[in-house]
Amino acid sequence: MSDVHSTEYNFKLKDALLGAQMxxxxxxxxxxxxxxxxxxxxxxxxxxGAGTLLFQVITRGKVPVFLASSFAFIAPIIYGVxxxxxxxxxxxLAGAGVLYAILSVLIRIYGSGMLRRVLPPVVTGPVIMVIGLILAPTAVHMAMGRTGDGSAWLVPNNxxxxxxxVALLTTIFASLLGKGWIKLIPIMLGIAAGYATSLILDATGFTAAQQAAFDPGQLQNWTAPALISFGKIAEAPLLEMPKFTFPTWNLEAILFIVPVAIAPAIEHFGDILAIGGISGKDYVKDPGIQNTLLGDGLATSLAACLGGPPNTTYSEVSGAVALTRSFNPAIMTWAAITAIVLxxxxxLGSFLNTIPVPVMGGIMILLFGAITVIGINTLVRAGNDLMLPRNMAIVAIILVFGIGGMSFDLIIVKLGGIGLAGIVGVVLNLILPCKDCNEPLPDEVNPSGPDHHTDL
Structure with a gap:
């Protein structure tokens, strides 16, 4: 077996290009x-890059995964900012990483089944749904050419x-019909298609004509005759220190964001099981799920301490590992080094900031919808009867509290949104009587039992 296909850590210069590819x-x-x-x-x-390297240190370089920006935190980050x-x-966000570390300690003490008992699908499913739905209006506003809160026009509606x-349809069709590498990068292709469309509309004069005839109504008009300007790219230096931002203490932000970590903590199990199935090794046992979760949490806290988004294991990179059979964890070291250099x-940052708002809005429509569907699928695959009073109460309260904007003003902090929904769901699951609470659906409705939905 070659070094690339071996699951043993073997750091070699010749694998740098493969790491950059990841x-x-x-x-x-x-x-x-x-x-x-x-x-x-x-x-x-x-x-x-730094989070991936830290993860490798914690897991002793045994797991071929790459850690990067977590989608689960998009909604709370937007609200928090x-x-x-x-x-x-x-x-x-740093507090969310600390929660991971606490969970890893509990797993060391009580075993990995502890998370499933405290955070069953009846809690995690609706919390994930809330994450996707709470900022659905933001996606629609941006796709229509407005600011995220809908208060001003950035691009004429047409x-x-x-x-x-274009961005949305390209992403969908790349995901559905793409082969090989194309199927792994549908979001990037969607952004590229939307960007190219913007350049074409600018070059043909369509953008300027629409802007000249545009009626903003009662909203502020921040539109321009061109969608993309390369002036800032020309002004930006080739090499520049990243604009790090350091955290300041805010208990209200901690209580709002930390419960969101419940969902990705559960998903972490699935990611580690998936990469283990791909490479043929049981990473749950070695280096241990408690260590992989700790590495994920510390990487998230490190990112937050520097002003970056929380980290999570990337499924698309695991897919690339499966496609190339590159099981050597050192390849992810090269991917991390490449990220740090870039x-x-x-x-690069100036170029990314030229992407027009509607491009991101089109992607967000699919993204937030997909997160919601993942939450629904979590409930469906669990196979529990949601019409049982206990299950109905937990799911209903999480959804209404989260989407409806319920909030409580405590003595020193205001708790609401996703954070409140997650905390209430966990508390209800722990205190409500559990007689037959996880009873599966009747045979006539779900003839194959809980595993019937595995392939959905």
Missing amino acids: LFVAFGALVLVPLLTGLDPNVALFTA QTWGIPSTMCG TAMIIAG AFVGK
């Missing part, structure tokens, strides 16, 4: 999170809908 697979999703949330893409690149600013939001539609390219 980063390319992750690149679209990696930079999408900071672009959607207002964070710095170059910082996200740096923290993805708008409400408290980036430094306070980073405090909450122009925006064309661009968002983080110091100043023109």
Whole structure:
């Protein structure tokens, strides 16, 4: 077996290009999170690379995974940045990483089954749904050419809908019909198609004509005769220190964001099982799920301490590992090094910031919808009867509290949104009587039992 196909850590210069290729697979999703949330893409690149290296230290270089920007935190980051600013939001995200570390300690004490008992699908499913749905209006506003809160026009509506539609449809068809590497990078292709469409609309004069005839109504008009300007790219230095942002203490942000970590903590199990199935090794036992979860958490806290989005194991990179059969964990070291080097390219961040808002809006429509569907699928695959009073109460309260905007003003902090929904779900699951609470659906409805939905 060659060094590339071996599961043993073997760091060699000849694997640098393969590592860069792995980063390319992750690149679209990696930079999408900071672009959607207002964070710095170059910082996200740096923290993805640094987080992956830290993960490898914690797991003793045994797991071939790459850590980068987590989609699960997009909604709370956007809300946090708008409400408290980036430094306070980073405090909450650092707390999410600490929760991972606490869970890893509990797993060492009580075993991996502990998470399933405290956080069953009846809690995690609706929490994931809330994450996807709470900022659905933001996606629609951006796809229509407005700011995320809908208060001002950035792009005329007709122009925006064309661009968002191209980006959205390209992403969908690349995911459905793509072969090989194409299927691994649908988001990147969608962004590229939307960007190319924007350039064409600018070059043909369509953008200027639409802007000249545009009626903004009662909203502020921040539109321009061109969608893309390369002036800032020309002004940006080739090499530049990433714009790190350090956290400031904010208890309210911690209580709002930390419960969001419940969902990705559960998903972490699936990711580690998946990469283990791909490489033929049981990483749950060695280096141990408690160590992989600790590595994920510390990488998230490290990212937050520098102003980057939380990290998570990337499924698309695992797919690339399966496709290339590159099981050597050292390849991910090269991917991390490449990410860190690119983080110091100043023109890269400036280029990414030229992407028009409707491009990201089109992607967000699919992204937030997909997160919601994942939450629904979590409930469906569990096979529990949601009409049982206990299950119905937990799911209903999580959804209404999260989507409806319920909040409580405590003595020193205000708790609401996703954070409140997650905390309430966990508490209800622990205190409500559990007689037959996880009873599967009747045979006539679900004839194959809980595993019937495995292939959905």
